[in-house]
Amino acid sequence: MKNLLFVAVTVIAVLASCQPQAPAFKLSGKIDGAADKVVTISVYDKDGVNVKDTLTITDGVVNYSTELTEPVFVMVGEAGTRNTVNFFAENVDYTINGSLDAIKDAEVTGGAVFNVYKSVSDMSAEINAKSDELKKAYGEAGQAGDTAKQRVIYEEYQANQEKFETAQLDVVKANPASPASAFIISNVYGYGAIEEMKEGLAMLDASLANSTYYISLSEKIAKLEAVAVGKMAPDFTMNDPEGNPVSLSSFKGKYLLVDFWASWCGPCRRENPHVVELYAEFKDKGFDILGVSLDQKEDAWLKAIEDDKLTWNHVSDLKGWGNEAAKLYAVSGIPHTVLLDKDGKIIAKNLRGDELRAKVAELLN
Incomplete structure (x- = not known):
């Protein structure tokens, strides 16, 4: 009888170990300088930016896991600061290596969704550096009273921004079914005219219809249409x-x-x-x-x-x-x-x- 009971327990244990584990977003690696600091993971979803969790870091080692309901834009950094490293997360394994005081420069690796957004993030760093140069040059031209040069610099600045927008849309066109593309479209068109927003949504695959960022932009379109010129103003x-x-x-x-x-x-x-x-x-x-x-x-x-x-x-x-x-x-x-x-x-x-x-x-x- 004892042997039968032992066999039964063993079989149950083996069966349990064979059950597929729920997919999870796992973040491992090292963040130096995090001793006595609160490091948080925040998510940017339909409710805006909210702290999701706090990382436990021992001797700089990161070992974090959570189940995400969908791929989402996340920010990791010291609580209460804007010093964060930002990336797109999904339920696969990620690594992070860097120091807390310069966390925005940390090396992060991830899956397919991560890589789609990273291609845009890398371009953004380059574009922003160029924009900063142009802003400085514009100010210097203004101090010198050179309005003609300011006009030239402004046109170059606008062309730089348009170049970035075009590059982002190229990424979306190459990855229309990626959740990261829905996020990119919401950033590019989220503050534009209704027709531009609709144009952006049309670039996305129908499989993204339940994505937070797709829904958010759809709801914004509906709200703007309700208060468009020619409509009766909603009372409040x-x-x-x-x-x-x-x-x-x-x-x-x-x-x-x-x-x-x-x-x-x-x-x-x-x-x-x-x-x-x-x-x-x-x-x-x-x-x-x-x-x-x-x-x-x-x-x-x-x-x-x-x-x-x-x-x-x-x-x-x-x-x-x-x-x-x-x-x-x-x-x-x-x-x-x-x-x-x-x-x-x-x-x-x-x-x-x-x-x-x-x-x-x-x-x-």
Whole structure:
């Protein structure tokens, strides 16, 4: 009986050892200078950049494993810093070797998805170095008062950026089914026009439809289409500085400029004097402004309103880039303006300066 029991236990153990192990992202190697430091792995997914885990490093040795639900862009580095090495991870074996103080230069190896993104990452380093040179030369030409040279440098800078974009798209065309390609497309077209975003998605294989980055760009397209010129502006309600709820729909009957801005936004603050002049000229002719702030600190928001003499209506939920109205209107950069007609229909977007004044004058004069 004991022999039979021993045989049964042995068979179970053998069978268990033969079961296929779940695939995992494994990171091994060495990171020097990590003693007494917190080293984290962060992921960039649909919710943005979030810390996924903390690495345990003993005597510099890295031995980490986790199961990823899909290939994802990751960042490894010291907690609370931007000193990270970035790469695309999937459930295969990876190696890393470097020092924590220069982790961005660490040597990393991985699988097929890693290699697709690395080809773009390597190009990015080269392009950025060239861009830095051109920026420095542009500044020096400006100090010398040589505007002609500045124009030449600016054109070279633009050509450099276009070269990088073309190179990235070449990588995507060669690897249309790679999850890394979905991430590349979201970076190239994520802040462009709707048609450009659709053009980017069309380059990807249908097998990527469930990829985080494919879905994210698809959702952005849907949001932008909902707030495109010609559509009725989605309503929202948010508190003013006194805590009173203000609804967008309460401004119907006037031409309304919805101005997304923030106290910390330099371009916004530089644009404010022009908006002040615009409001003074047309406020008694059926024109109004609703300022939507992407601030997080109430005192900074209120001080900017006072300092810049912004005497129109203002609202904020003090959630920064998480501002609910900004998300509703797919705002990816500020200043961002949306001009509505008297019925609440969107008639123009992202007008500012003389172009904005000309449009409002056309509507009211």
